[in-house]
Amino acid sequence: MRRYQSTPFGSHPRRRRLSWKVSLASVLIPLLGVVGTVGYVHFVREDRLLVTVVDAYSGRPVVGAQVRAGEVESWSDERGETRIPVDHASHLEVEQHDYDAVEVVLAPDQRSVTVRLRPNVVRGTVIDRVDERPLAGVVVKAVQMGRVVTETRTGPLGQYTLRGVPEGATLLFEHDDYEEMEVTLEQRTEVSVTLRRDVLTGRIEDTRGMPVVGATIAIGDVRATSDADGAFRLSGVPEQGEVVVKAPGYRAIAVQLPPSSRLNVQLEPIEVRAIYISAAVAAKPAALAERLALVERSELNAVVIDLKDSTGRVFYASQVPLAREIGAVYPIFDPEALVGELHRRNIYAIARIVVFEDPVLAEARPAWAIKDASTGGIWRTWKGIAWVNAYRSEVWDYNIALALEAASFGFDEIQFDYVRFPSDGPLVHAEYGVEHNRTSRIAAIGEFLARAHRALAPTRAYLAADIFGLQLWELGDSGIGQNLEVIAERVDYICPMVYPSHFYPGSMGFEIPNDHPYEVILWSLQNGLERIPEHARKLRPWLQDFSYGRGIEYGPNEVRAQIRAVADAGLNSWMLWNADSVYHEEALTPS
Numbered sequence: 001m002r003r004y005q006s007t008p009f010g011s012h013p014r015r016r017r018l019s020w021k022v023s024l025a026s027v028l029i030p031l032l033g034v035v036g037t038v039g040y041v042h043f044v045r046e047d048r049l050l051v052t053v054v055d056a057y058s059g060r061p062v063v064g065a066q067v068r069a070g071e072v073e074s075w076s077d078e079r080g081e082t083r084i085p086v087d088h089a090s091h092l093e094v095e096q097h098d099y100d101a102v103e104v105v106l107a108p109d110q111r112s113v114t115v116r117l118r119p120n121v122v123r124g125t126v127i128d129r130v131d132e133r134p135l136a137g138v139v140v141k142a143v144q145m146g147r148v149v150t151e152t153r154t155g156p157l158g159q160y161t162l163r164g165v166p167e168g169a170t171l172l173f174e175h176d177d178y179e180e181m182e183v184t185l186e187q188r189t190e191v192s193v194t195l196r197r198d199v200l201t202g203r204i205e206d207t208r209g210m211p212v213v214g215a216t217i218a219i220g221d222v223r224a225t226s227d228a229d230g231a232f233r234l235s236g237v238p239e240q241g242e243v244v245v246k247a248p249g250y251r252a253i254a255v256q257l258p259p260s261s262r263l264n265v266q267l268e269p270i271e272v273r274a275i276y277i278s279a280a281v282a283a284k285p286a287a288l289a290e291r292l293a294l295v296e297r298s299e300l301n302a303v304v305i306d307l308k309d310s311t312g313r314v315f316y317a318s319q320v321p322l323a324r325e326i327g328a329v330y331p332i333f334d335p336e337a338l339v340g341e342l343h344r345r346n347i348y349a350i351a352r353i354v355v356f357e358d359p360v361l362a363e364a365r366p367a368w369a370i371k372d373a374s375t376g377g378i379w380r381t382w383k384g385i386a387w388v389n390a391y392r393s394e395v396w397d398y399n400i401a402l403a404l405e406a407a408s409f410g411f412d413e414i415q416f417d418y419v420r421f422p423s424d425g426p427l428v429h430a431e432y433g434v435e436h437n438r439t440s441r442i443a444a445i446g447e448f449l450a451r452a453h454r455a456l457a458p459t460r461a462y463l464a465a466d467i468f469g470l471q472l473w474e475l476g477d478s479g480i481g482q483n484l485e486v487i488a489e490r491v492d493y494i495c496p497m498v499y500p501s502h503f504y505p506g507s508m509g510f511e512i513p514n515d516h517p518y519e520v521i522l523w524s525l526q527n528g529l530e531r532i533p534e535h536a537r538k539l540r541p542w543l544q545d546f547s548y549g550r551g552i553e554y555g556p557n558e559v560r561a562q563i564r565a566v567a568d569a570g571l572n573s574w575m576l577w578n579a580d581s582v583y584h585e586e587a588l589t590p591s
Contacts, residue, residue, distance in 0.1 A: 048083040049111060051076070053094060056116040057187045065096040065117065086111070098163060122162045122185065124192040126154050126173060130259070134158025135175060135195060142169040142185075176235070200234040202263035204245060212267055215247035218457040219257060244458055248492045249537035249573075252412070252460045272348055272540060274302035274575040279315040281581045282306070283332035291581060295347055298588035302348035304415060304575060307335060307406055309352070310385075312360030320401045326364035339410040350413040350464070351406040355390075355399050355448075357418040362386035368395055370422070371431040381425035390421055390441075390481065391434050396448045400455050407461035414456060415464040415495065419445060420480035427479070441481035449490040464493035466542065469503070472496050472528035484528060488535040495575065498524045498541045500562075501548040514551030517544075517558045521565035529569065540573040541566060545583050559587035 053065040053076045061080025066073060069089040074082040084092070092104040092115070099117035106113065126138045134157050141151040142165040150164040162171075171191055173181040178195040185191065204215040204226045211230025216223055219241050224234040226247075234243075243263060246252035250267035275295070281287045282305050295303065308314045313330040314323050323329050335351070342349040362369035362378060363386055370387050372379040378386045388395045403414040421441055422430070434440065453463050467482045468474075477483050488494055500520040503513035508523055510516050521543065529536055543562040547553045559576065566574045576583055 047086045049086055049089045049106070049113065051082050051084060051092065051094075052112070052114045053080045053082075053096070054114060054116055055099075056118040057189065062096055062099065062117055065094055065099075065115075067115075068093040068095075100167070118167060119189050120163065120165045120167075122165050122171065122189055122191055124160060124190055126158045126160065126192070127194050128178075129194040129196045132194075135178070137175065138178070138195065139172075139174040141172040141174065142166065143172055144169045179236075196239065197261050198235065198237050200237050200243065200257070200261055200263055202232060202265065204230045204232065204247070204265050204267060206250070206267055206269060212247050212250065215245060215250075215267065216457055217243065217245050217263075219243045220458055223454075223457045242458075244460055246460070246462060246492070247537075248462070248535075252462065254460055270348070272302045272350075272573040272575070273300050274304050274348070274350060275300060275581070275583055276304045276352070276575065276577050276579075277306075277581050278579070279306040279309060279332060282338065283315070287581075288338075292342075292345060292347065294583065294585060294588075296345060296591065298585060298591055300588060300591075301346070302350060302575075303342065304350040304352050305335075305338070307351045307353055308358075308402060310354045310357045310418060312354075312358040312362075314402065318402065318405060320398070320405055322361075322398050323402065326360055328360045328364075335406065335411075336409040343410065348413070349411045350415050351403075351409075351411040351461075352415045352417055353399060353402055353406070354418045355416050356388055356395070356420065357385065357422070358388050358395075359386045361395065361398065362388045365394070368392045371433070372426075372429050373431040374426075374429045379425070379430050381422060387422050389432055390448070391432050391444050396451060400452050403452060403461075403463075404455060404459070407456060407459040411461055413462040413464055413493070414452075415466065415493075416449070416452070417466040419449065419465045419467070420482050423478070423480050438477050438479075441479075442477050442483045442486055445481040446483075446486045446490055449487060453490055453492070462492040464495050464540070465491045466495045466497060469496045469498035469524055469541075472498065472524045472531075484531055488532045488538060492538060493540050494532075494535070494538050496524070496528065496539070496541050497577070499544040499548070499577070501544060501546075501551065505550075512551040514549060517554070518561040518565045521562045522569055525566065525569035525571060536570070539571060540575065541571075542575050542577050545576045545578045545587070556584045556586035559584050563587070 051067050053062040055062055063076060063078055065076040067082050067084060069084045069092050072084060074084055076082045089106055091106060094115045095101040096117055098119060098121040100120050102115055102117060104113060104115055126135045127133060128135055136154055136156050138154040139151060140160045140162050142149045142162060144166050149166050149169060150162060152160050152162050154160045169185055171183040171185055173193055173195060177197055177199040179198040181193055181195055183191055204212040206212055212226055213228055215226040217232050217234050220238050222234060222236040224232045226232045241257050242254045243257055244254045245265045247267060249269055251270045277291050306315060312328055314328045315330055315332050316335045317331040318329050339349045366378055368388050370379040370389050380386050406414050449465055456463050465487055470478060471482050471484050498521050500517045501514040503520060505511055507513045513520050525541060528539060544554060545559050563574060
């Protein structure tokens with residue numbers, strides 16, 4: 001190298017200049033080759049497309065993304081970059097695990113592009129809101145347009161990874177013991193939530209520690225029924241509220257929802273021995289006081305009071321809008337004050353509501369009344385009384401609204417009477433607007449009672465239904481829609497009106513059944529119990545304390561004979577009926 005640098009070019013100036021030109025040429029020619037080579041490399045760089053792949057949410061580089069341009073493939077580096085020859089790059093397909101694939105169409109002279117990949121994987125942890133422990137087995141779903149796109153479950157540590165989540169999806173977190181949670185995802189890849197336990201479990205037992213089967217446990221719109229061991233599981237409970245527990249034959253109780261999600265309840269048995277008190281008597285303080293004194297002096301412990309009778313009138317200042325609109329409100333007493341007085345005296349309060357014999361509603365809403373096919377007008381009984389159509393749900397809703405209002409006053413029980421189709425009048429001309437037969441009649445009455453029972457479930461009030469005494473014997477519906485087995489499944493108490501005076505001559509082998517109060521009551525109840533043995537606690541008969549039709553006059557002996565028959569049938573509850581609310585005290589055991 002030194003020798004090459006020390007070689008003289010000559011001392012003559014011209015010679016030196018010539019030597020310089022030669023030397024320059026000798027240097028530039030190879031140098032041009034190098035420069036040409038460098039220029040070629042630079043040209044290649046200019047003809048390659050710079051592709052930068054970033055996360056659409058965070059903007060961070062996406063490493064290892066596959067970039068395809070035709071048959072050419074490349075992968076992004078740690079800066080999220082890669083280069084693709086321009087002549088292969090009319091459009092790009094970019095993919096990476098846990099991201100939505102993207103296809104990019106390029107302009108002819110485009111030399112760089114930034115591709116934003118949307119992450120489609122969501123991770124997080126699910127814990128219990130109260131004790132903050134991780135929840136395993138929670139189902140996590142991605143839902144879009146009402147359809148589940150992908151789902152997974154949390155592991156032992158409450159963690160989950162949900163892949164394939166589409167843009168615009170919402171997340172659902174579901175667990176049998178917890179309230180469902182819905183989360184709007186937006187631009188998030190980490191979603192951790194706390195779930196509220198919405199299941200209440202426990203056991204219902206009586207005062208002896210024995211399980212109570214078939215008890216209703218309700219809060220708000222949710223309810224459950226205790227099993228053969230008295231255990232229950234109530235799902236979907238709200239964050240707070242009152243839990244109502246009731247079972248036929250027991251006093252209902254209400255307790256605040258416990259924070260522990262566990263509730264054990266002991267129910268107190270009750271035997272109901274009631275008398276009927278008309279609205280007219282209830283409205284007169286002296287007359288009412290006389291009946292309540294009778295209750296306190298005797299074995300009686302309950303009263304049945306009219307809130308709406310067969311006239312269709314509502315005997316208190318009802319706030320049910322329809323009752324006010326049709327002019328049914330005829331306030332003559334304050335039911336809330338009355339219930340308070342009854343409870344102060346430890347008297348069980350039953351509200352009686354007549355349902356389908358309702359001339360006020362029928363006249364005010366003719367479309368809801370039974371039609372007369374022969375005249376096109378409203379159908380009427382032989383006495384000229386209009387009935388509402390028991391198939392109409394509007395009629396159901398009206399009476400259920402009154403029942404709920406009665407429950408709000410504190411009544412222990414709501415008793416529906418005339419829960420049936422009419423039994424007298426020109427029935428052949430009765431038109432209901434739907435197919436009318438035994439099946440449809442039974443279904444209509446059953447559905448109405450089921451709906452009412454559901455509505456009353458979260459209240460302390462029981463639901464009872466009066467039925468004809470004949471229905472303890474009749475396997476069909478007697479043309480009125482009442483069937484013992486169907487009704488027994490849908491109410492808390494069944495109240496057959498087993499009045500001996502109302503049985504046909506020859507019933508049970510008696511020419512005048514009215515003359516045999518003990519036998520008529522005993523045999524009727526026994527027959528009914530054979531048909532619904534699992535609902536024995538629901539059976540509470542009406543007994544007659546009045547005289548009617550052929551046969552003997554009813555006095556203390558006849559009334560007491562009926563009471564004895566109830567006990568001999570294995571039952572302990574009954575009610576006495578007298579339209580004038582006058583009763584034979586001698587028939588009753590002193591308190």
